[in-house]
Amino acid sequence: MQEEKWVQKYLYVDLSGQKWSERTTSVKKGVGGEALAYHLYALHQEDEPLCFALGTLSGSPLPCTNTLSLVGRSIATGRVEGESSSSLFSASLATLPWRAIVLTGVGRRLMSLHISSRGVDFEVSERFLGMHLSQINQELKGDASLAIGLAGEREVPLASIFEGDHPLERWGFGALLGRKNVKALVVERGDVKREAVEVEKFALAMRRLEKAIARSPYLTTLANEGDLSLLEEGMKRGFCGVNNISLRSDPRLFHLTTSEMVRRYGPIQGYSEEFPSLCHRRIGTRRLPTFVEIMALGSNLGNFEGEVVFELIDEATELGLNPISTGVLLGWIMAARQEVPSDNPFKVKFGRTRELVELVRAIGEGRHGGEELSKGVAYLEKTYLQIDKQEKISSHVNGREMLPIDPRGAWMMGLFMALGYDQPPVGEILLQYLPNCSLFSKAEWAVVEENLWATSNSIGLSKSLFVPLFFERSWFPFKQLFLRHPVTAYRWVSTKLIRSLLGSYLGVKVSLKELINIGRESLSIKESLNGSTIPPLPQRFTINAFSNHPKGRVIPFHKLVERYQFLRALDLAKYRRG
Structure with a gap:
């Protein structure tokens, strides 16, 4: 399969001149999603584009x-980053002839882009200026849309691109879209239908997929x-972020667990066997938060009241702020006030939630001191704190607010955060195959999972299918023992069904090596754009073992990175030679 080339059509949009054109690019067959988005970014990197690509x-x-995969230069980190997410926008865009959109230039005035089978219409209007997400979503006409809030217009590094009330990324692409003077992208469905080449084999594979689900x-x-x-697993293992990620657990987290949330707000709804995706799930009338959002706006602030978490998520979302990054910023502000007295009008502290909604509003709108605070943790600590105090409370990785997960209780997650991934590692957190202190197996498994995630994001699998298809379908009876030794990892990770689905859809036979190489293509391009340097975690997690968890430890970050870099270089060297 890898020898075959695939011609992909994409939309090239010049915002400065309000012009668009259809272009083509040649990639290896099977390459889509994140790999295609990185490929297009590299192709047009002089234009500093923002790329949107559909999974294969x-x-x-x-x-x-x-x-939908997004790739662009993060305003927070300055590096070229990518993120993939399940998206109704993707479903509508797939009915048009193009598999990707490349946005270049800067619009002269604020606009929305309307994409249909006719091409791109540029609707320029100041009426979008200052609109919150709910307002802009009501104004937009089309089958699906992406939008930014006021924070994106103001180029706040914490701003995300949203689909409805769901943030698609955490790299500040909302600010990047605002910098380009684009308020929204709207797509109108076309009549393109995509069918499998080998219909019978594909239908059989689909039935097997439905059974697996x-x-x-x-x-x-x-x-x-x-x-x-x-959350309960995090309390036991000590990776919950509490009080600016300084403590690793708190019994009051029980009030934010599923049983308590369901008791207070009603049953979790929206699950479908056809689409088991987190972003489509609700509790009562609200979007169900992820466990990371719960910690960011809950325990990380010393807040264990579910209603306050929902209020903060709603306020951040309306303004176009990413809830996770916003929660980590708020936690840092509270910690900084303990270290250095401030004349800021918001007298926030851990456990005090009364003024938090107003503070989030000020950050999003840039008023009452919020404009300075909205610049993020990296800027604030460098501007206002001495070096010793910076290291004591730092909570960012290379300029981006870190996840509210304490890496002292989840070493592989710590490595993932340094690499820029928000998804929890399967072997360490989701299925708990790996013991917490297995240093070398975690470095090796990080390479394995990174390859698998990159492959999944490129061919277009929902994140919720990653565990069932790659891990739960493995037949080997002692896999929990052998998965600790990833030298033979690809033998125990199940790929047969995925290869069958992809192969019958494309009409080619897909080997294990060819499948994994789709992900390696994405990682290889990303490394060529950014280099191989891995940004460090805040130093406090590597030298300070003190916390309220009985198993006091630090993360051996430098040894972990050293081992990972060796294995990653070896893995990509083999791929590039091939």
């Missing part, structure tokens, strides 16, 4: 494959609890 399987009859213990838990069950 997006638009196919398969459930859980309508994913129905039988998956992981998806059953996801259906009933979302991923909030990970």
Whole structure:
């Protein structure tokens, strides 16, 4: 399969001249999603584009494959970063002839882009200026849309691109879209239908996929609890972020777990066997938060009241701020006030929630001191704190607010955060195959999972399918023992069904090596754009073992990175030679 080339059509949009054109690019067959987005960024990197790409399987009859990948230069980190997410926008875009959109230049005035089978219409209007997300979503006419809030217009590094009330990324692409003077992208469905080349084989593989979804213990838990069950695991293992990620657990986290949330707000709804995706799940009338959002705006602020978490998520979302990054910033502000007295009008401290909604509003709108605070943790600590105090409370990785997960209780997650990934590692957190202190196996598994995630994001699988398809389908009876030694990892990770689905859809035979190489293509391009340097975690997690968890430890970050870099270089060297 890898020898074959695939011609992909994409939209090239020049915002400065309000012009668009259809272009083509040649990639290896099977490359889509994140790999395609990185490829297009590299192709047009002089224009500093923002790229949107559909996964290879997006638009196919398969459930859980309508994913959208975004790649651009992060305002927060200055590096070229990418993120993939399930998206209704992707499903609508897949009915048009193009598999990607490349935005270049800067619009002269604020505008929205309307994409249909006719091409791109530029609607320039100041009436969008200052609109909150709910307002702009009501104004937009089309089958699906992406939008930014006021924070994106103001180029706040914490701003995200949203689909409805769901943030698609955490790299500050909302600010990047605001810098380009684009308020929204709207798509109108076309009449393109994408069918499998080998229809009978594809239908058989689809039936096997449906059975895998129905039988998956992981998806059953996801259906009933979302991923909030990970809070209880975090309390036991000590990776919950409490009080600016200084403590690793707190018994009051019980009030934010699934049982308590369901008791107070009603059953979790929206689960479908055809689309078991977190972003489509609700509790009562609200979007069900992820366990990371719960910690960011809950325990990380010393807040264990679910209603306050929902209020903060709603306020951040309306303004176009990413809830996770916003929560980590708020936690840092509270910690900084303990270290250095401030004349800021917001007298926030851990456990005091009364003024938090107003503070979030000030950050998003840039008033009452919020304009300075909205510049983020990296700027604030460098501007206002001495070096010793910076290191004591720092909570960013290379300029981006870190996840509210304490890496002292999850070493592989710490490495993932340094690499820029927000998804929890399967072996360490989701399925708990790996003991916390297994240094070398975690470095090796990080390479394995990174390859698998990059592959999944490129072919267009929903994140919720990652565990059921790659891990739960493995037949080997002692896999939990052998998965600790990833030298033979690809033998115990199941890829047969995925290869069958992709191969029958494209009409080619896909080997294990060819499947993984789709992900390696994405990682290889990303490394060529950014280099191989891995930014460090805040130093406090590597030298200070003190916390309220009985198992006091630090993360051996430098040894972990050293081992990972060796294995990653070896892995990509083999791929590039091939």
